[in-house]
Amino acid sequence: MSDAVALHQGRERRAKLVLISxxxxxxxxxxxxxxxxxxxxxxxxxxxxxxHQLGLTSxxxxxxxxxxxxxxxxxxxxxxxxxxxxxGVAGAAMQGFFRNPLADPSLIGVSxxxxxxxxxxxxxxxxxxxxxxxxxxxxxxxxxxxxxxLSVVLIIYRVSTIDGRVIVATMLLAGVAANALAIxxxxxxxxxxxxTQLRDLTFWTLGTLGGATWSRVLPAVALMLTAxxxxxxxxxxxxxxxxxxxxxxxxxxxxxxxxxxxxLLTALGVGAATAVCGVISxxxxxxxxxxxxxxxxxxxxxxxxxxxxxxxxxxxxxLIARLAVTxxxxxxxxxxxxxxxxxxxxxxVKDKRREALG
Amino acid sequence: MSLRLDAVSVFRAGxxxxxxxxLECVPGGITAFCGANGAGKTTALKVLVGALKPDKGRAxxxxxxxxxxxxxxxxxxxxxxxxxxLLAFPFRVHEVVEMGRTPHFGRVxxxxxxxxxxxxxxxxxxxxxxxxxxxxxxxxxxxxxxIARALAQVWFSPEEGGARWLLLxxxxxxxDLKHQLALMxxxxxLANEGWGVVCVLHDLQLIKRHADQAAMFKGxxxxxxxxxxxxxxxxxxxDIFDLDAPYDLI
Numbered sequence: 001m002s003d004a005v006a007l008h009q010g011r012e013r014r015a016k017l018v019l020i021s022x023x024x025x026x027x028x029x030x031x032x033x034x035x036x037x038x039x040x041x042x043x044x045x046x047x048x049x050x051x052h053q054l055g056l057t058s059x060x061x062x063x064x065x066x067x068x069x070x071x072x073x074x075x076x077x078x079x080x081x082x083x084x085x086x087x088g089v090a091g092a093a094m095q096g097f098f099r100n101p102l103a104d105p106s107l108i109g110v111s112x113x114x115x116x117x118x119x120x121x122x123x124x125x126x127x128x129x130x131x132x133x134x135x136x137x138x139x140x141x142x143x144x145x146x147x148x149x150l151s152v153v154l155i156i157y158r159v160s161t162i163d164g165r166v167i168v169a170t171m172l173l174a175g176v177a178a179n180a181l182a183i184x185x186x187x188x189x190x191x192x193x194x195x196t197q198l199r200d201l202t203f204w205t206l207g208t209l210g211g212a213t214w215s216r217v218l219p220a221v222a223l224m225l226t227a228x229x230x231x232x233x234x235x236x237x238x239x240x241x242x243x244x245x246x247x248x249x250x251x252x253x254x255x256x257x258x259x260x261x262x263x264l265l266t267a268l269g270v271g272a273a274t275a276v277c278g279v280i281s282x283x284x285x286x287x288x289x290x291x292x293x294x295x296x297x298x299x300x301x302x303x304x305x306x307x308x309x310x311x312x313x314x315x316x317x318x319l320i321a322r323l324a325v326t327x328x329x330x331x332x333x334x335x336x337x338x339x340x341x342x343x344x345x346x347x348x349v350k351d352k353r354r355e356a357l358g
Numbered sequence: 359m360s361l362r363l364d365a366v367s368v369f370r371a372g373x374x375x376x377x378x379x380x381l382e383c384v385p386g387g388i389t390a391f392c393g394a395n396g397a398g399k400t401t402a403l404k405v406l407v408g409a410l411k412p413d414k415g416r417a418x419x420x421x422x423x424x425x426x427x428x429x430x431x432x433x434x435x436x437x438x439x440x441x442x443x444l445l446a447f448p449f450r451v452h453e454v455v456e457m458g459r460t461p462h463f464g465r466v467x468x469x470x471x472x473x474x475x476x477x478x479x480x481x482x483x484x485x486x487x488x489x490x491x492x493x494x495x496x497x498x499x500x501x502x503x504x505i506a507r508a509l510a511q512v513w514f515s516p517e518e519g520g521a522r523w524l525l526l527x528x529x530x531x532x533x534d535l536k537h538q539l540a541l542m543x544x545x546x547x548l549a550n551e552g553w554g555v556v557c558v559l560h561d562l563q564l565i566k567r568h569a570d571q572a573a574m575f576k577g578x579x580x581x582x583x584x585x586x587x588x589x590x591x592x593x594x595x596x597d598i599f600d601l602d603a604p605y606d607l608i
Contacts, residue, residue: 244444249409252433252461297447
């Protein structure tokens, strides 16, 4: 009796430890992200500013410092956390949805689908979407990106499944096609764009957290948090889905509903992230893999773990992007791709070995 | 109390792959589906599981339409194991078995779940493998894990009342002789305790030795149903499998 229970408890304890460690890493990196920069701020000053903001003391640090912290660095760090968490969970959910660990929002075109929709809104702007823009206000851009991402998820799913079974090669190739199509669309819109728009667009395709202001950050963060919270509730049914759709049905899972939700929520998370900071590639691939290596594949740990580690990873990548070439700044997507692409190669080689071994 | 197909037909590409099948399985015994490849056994079983909606006719569990039973309730009353499991993620064996407890989430104590998982693991002789990565197991071991998962799912009598059902598609296909016999003995024991067991089996010897009812499928139709010793005569076997000469089972 005690054996199986002990096994179970051992793994559970270990998984919880992993979650706590990831959370601590994210918090530490967030603090670093706020205090490090051209204007160095002592952690004690950060504490003073926050306490002052809460109205607990009247004495404060200089206006400049608190301005930088409150209006530049904190929104940026909040955005980094939300984007990392959202892409991490979306990657995990997408891998569950496709029942394959190689699915990733940026690899299979979901990110670029969102980017294309966002770029279309920016370039064609008022002329095409005037009334929708007025109606949705600051939510218009993230919701458009969501629509773009969702279309790609649905197309890839339709193209790459037969009788509920996913053909992995087809899924990846369909992703190549979707990416190519979205990038050509973005290219065409770039051609139409004027100079100011052009500068925005470059950042878009490379991904950046620069220019994070509260008014841009908050609507997207609200959508991302909604998506993350929704995806976290899918852990158990997603575990069953990994057994195959027939088995999931036999276990009483409403497979169609779970798949519909997973598709909608991933598209929402990825779309909203892409709308504010462009295409941040490979986070959705790397993060769930690392979490799975530490906790095992149970979604009850993989989903929250991917949120926490995703936040930590994007915070770390953003620090690298800001510090590598100071006073200039690297696009964040460049950093994540430089870290993620070799990881993808490693996965492919590892899978090949497994195939070769039979 | 029975699990029943009532004039069920399933069409694919304009052809009836299950054609007007009526069949009643009762708890307390093992019903074996027998027949050539493509005779409609798996499809008929899927209809009984509720994973496939018949195009014509009705599938009933204790006189209730299976379509109309909520998924969670149905999952607490019957468990199923398909022919080809698709799991491609490195779960531990005990975690796979634990997934069988999904329909009971929030309804029973963790101690009950643990008891069911442990009991199922022991019943299938998997205690030694409980902490192994599922993906490193052999085909036969994986098959036993999936059967253990189904056992864990219906380990206790359903709160809704009625019998527990196990629906297995070729559960012995990858098992060695020892494990085939162990499984059939276990199924027999469960049937004696009041469980209903329905399985697709290709091994006529196993059917003859262990089943209580043999359902003979041919060309999508149910050719006949009856006690295995009456159904599995040399002539009937030759007819069902389109053999040139009568085939005697030893």
